[in-house]
Amino acid sequence: xxxxxxxxxxxxxxxxxxxxxxxxxxxxxxxxxxxxxxxxxxxxxxxxxxxxxxxxxxxxxxxxxxxxx
Numbered sequence: 816x817x818x819x820x821x822x823x824x825x826x827x828x829x830x831x832x833x834x835x836x837x838x839x840x841x842x843x844x845x846x847x848x849x850x851x852x853x854x855x856x857x858x859x860x861x862x863x864x865x866x867x868x869x870x871x872x873x874x875x876x877x878x879x880x881x882x883x884x
Contacts, residue, residue, distance in 0.1 A: 828868035832857075835866040839875065 830838060835857075836846045849855035856870045 827870075830866045830868060830871075832864050832866070835871060838868070839871065 832846050832850070833843055835841075836843045839846070841849075846855065850857060850864060855866075856874050857864050857866045859865070
């Protein structure tokens with residue numbers, strides 16, 4: 816039987832464009848502009864854009880590292 820005290824792996828948080836904009840500190844229009852230019856990682860599910868928090872974190876770090884070089 817599995818130990819009840821073991822932590823379950825955390826699920827990746829899925830965000831809407833509005834939530835992603837707030838999380839990143841961007842204006843919502845900026846998020847949609849980046850989506851249109853395919854410059855931000857996201858996927859369309861049922862006609863609506865969705866973002867994975869861990870993927871956005873990696874994208875932001877990469878973007879910050881390339882801008883400072």
